[in-house]
Amino acid sequence: MPSIGKLDPTDDRIGVLHIISGLTVGGAERMLVWMARYHDRSRFRVGVVSLMSGGGFAHAIRCEDVPVFELGQRRGRLSVSGLRSLFSIAKEFDPEVLQGHMFHSNILARLMGVRLIGLSGRELHVLNTIHHEHESIFRRLACSVTGPMAAAEIVFSLPSDNLVAPEFFWRPTREVFPYGVEINEELKRDRRVLRAALDIPDDAVVWVSVGRLIPEKGFPVLIEAFGLMKTRGERPFLLIVGDGPERERISSAISRTGLSGSVSLLGIREDVEDIYRASDFFVLSSLSERSPLAVLEAMAAGLPVVATRVGNVPGMVEEGRTGFIVPPSDPSALAGAMERVMKMGEEAREWGKRGSRRVHEFFDFRRTQEKIEEYYRLLSRGKGRNG
Structure with a gap:
């Protein structure tokens, strides 16, 4: 000491x-x-x-x-x-x-x-x-x-x-x-380099979720939602940043659902901003929250958000303008919202820009x-x- x-x-x-x-x-x-x-x-x-x-x-x-x-x-x-x-x-x-x-x-x-x-x-x-x-x-x-x-x-x-x-x-x-949340204006690393380091194709659709691996974060619901998207022909990647007592359970769910090739448990990372930059969308599957920092951090990075209606999420995410909000514990609703935003193209990118401006204005x-x-x-x- x-x-x-x-x-x-x-x-x-x-x-x-x-x-x-x-x-x-x-x-x-x-x-x-x-x-x-x-x-x-x-x-x-x-x-x-x-x-x-x-x-x-x-x-x-x-x-x-x-x-x-x-x-x-x-x-x-x-x-x-x-x-x-x-x-x-x-x-x-x-x-x-x-x-x-x-x-x-x-x-x-x-x-x-x-x-x-x-x-x-x-x-x-x-x-x-x-x-x-x-x-x-x-x-x-x-x-x-x-x-x-x-x-x-x-x-x-x-x-x-x-x-x-x-x-x-x-x-x-x-x-x-x-x-x-912290708004870092420093120059970020190249997105292609970041994806290569994560072994993700440059043209892949990538979701990211950040949080402790605990029951309240609802990660099994998110894995089930990804499984539903897979059965409907969607093939996005999912990066989960964080660690905790639920890691083994979540890892088993990934294997059981046949998602080992598209869902990665990255553990605790000090380069979360780079992970956001390597991603296209952010998802929060929490069953309960108060004011999750990760939602604002993702918005600051310019990512459209799909999140559950918990805590103060409705005060962070503007429904239909910076993201979609769905009921908690509902894999079908979560998968549906994620599929919708993936098909929005340029409009989704505009949502990301709007969310970033919102964080800069209100949440610095x-x-x-x-x-x-x-x-x-x-x-x-x-x-x-x-x-």
């Missing part, structure tokens, strides 16, 4: 220390990379504590000259030595803002904030970032008991989002910020980061956004 080193007493920047369970894969993890990449270095010093070790996102954050402290803990568990290390890091970093991400890290940030009170001349503000609502009774109860220890909950939301505080006997102060994460940092500055001056 790297040492923080002695802080410069003349450094008057606002210290922000993030705590997250791990940095391997997921929307919350990618968002933390963007927060590290776009923070105002003249006003903030930022650090990240990852309860688990490893993951490409840890490397990406370090590339932004932001320190990452990995505790080497097991998923969902924190040892006594891990707690001591976390406390030592937080004490040495001496932040004004201690911000948790996801359930376990939010709980730890609250408890750590109580432990750190009075150990510094700075006023400490504990923030919890809610990336999705907690549904289990245990988690809701834990949030209710520890929630008052935090100054506020940070929520990234679309204007259409229906925010419901899930706690039993405590209603949190919620600070809502606009949802956004750099604007989100500016609003977050404005809130940090208000906290450091002893004010809330309404103060």
